Amino acid sequence: MKSEHLYNYILGIADNSLILGQRLGELCGHGPSLETDIAGTNISLDLIGQTRSYYQYAAKISGENKTEDDIAFLRLERHYKNVLLVEQPNTHFGYVIGRQYLFDVFHLLLLKELQSSKDETLAAIAKKGIKEVSYHKRFSGDWVKRLGDGTPQSAAKMQEAIHDLWPYTQELFDMTDADTAMALEGVGVDVSKLKKAYYKEVTDLFELATLEVPQSTYFSRGGKKGVHSEHMGYLLADLQYMQRTYPNMQW
């Protein structure tokens, strides 16, 4: 039972990186400028690299004859544990940046705690990831400021994105059964404790960016339990296409 919790815990973290990595990958060749196009795919590469380390570890402890590819490509929608935030579409650049920043702040807080995990593999992946994710947050935070404190049009678009993405933020701090079990053992992170620091950091930056902090009282949740938004199926159709069409194919 212990390893089942650990397996689910690893997937809970890794699926966020995979799905956000996939979303950013969609920008390849479609970014608004060459630099942001390259940035999006670079961040995607980091996230998918981290995902591979997590999935390789999960495959090892699964006790079945699984590979990282099986975990990435051959699950059904209900078995993906990512939060709703990361599967939201690239509506426009404001959404890409808003989604990225709202996730990066959480991601960095999470990894900073995870690096002191009693589980050596998770601690090592976290330590490696901190260096990369700090850079992501620098990029997304800079753009939130630039767009928010930019022209009336860029400010309006950034505000729109923040407003629409805000209701997905609280799910980040929900504890699943695997989260609770792993936090008790000193392996996992109690994400509910990161909430205060998260909202402080995010609202401070929004103020700098002259953006209004959304006052929404409604928050969507469900991704962590496998209940995803309408966007997820389309994303998975893209992600899984090759493995579903040519099972076990290799590059």
Add this chain to the structure above:
Amino acid sequence: MAVTQVSIDTHLLPILEQVSDPEIPVLTVLDLGVIREAKEKDGTVYVKLTPTYSGCPAMDVIGDDLKIAFAPLGKKVMVELVLAPAWSTDWISESGLQKMEAYGIARPLSESADKDVLLAGAKKVICPQCKSTDTHLVSQFGSTACKALFKCEACLEPFDYFKCLK
């Protein structure tokens, strides 16, 4: 971060020196400091490899290149990826840094200087073409995960800067 001990069987060094980074071909895997351990046992070479960035696609290629390099000697290669301690630009050798500069990539500065140039726009990165420091950041992300894109105002050439990672 302290540089951790590297443990490589000396007779393997000449072969390892022939394996280069696929993205920066002037650098060997030894220059780059990604090989943390290489030991031979019963005709198999066991290599511990530390990735520069989690998603760096060069790592898979380096693994394959190591196998190819040792194949003519009838030796098998087993590569193990080691994540901790995490790779740092401090592990690049001085000769590696010089080769990198000659190749047209500006060498990583210190961590605090890196923050200055990537955030505050301070002019500290030296153009590898004309050695001017009148350079500015064009993009925090460059052609690979490990580089940022700069432009020199003196010679007007764009160039890559190897980001400091500690």
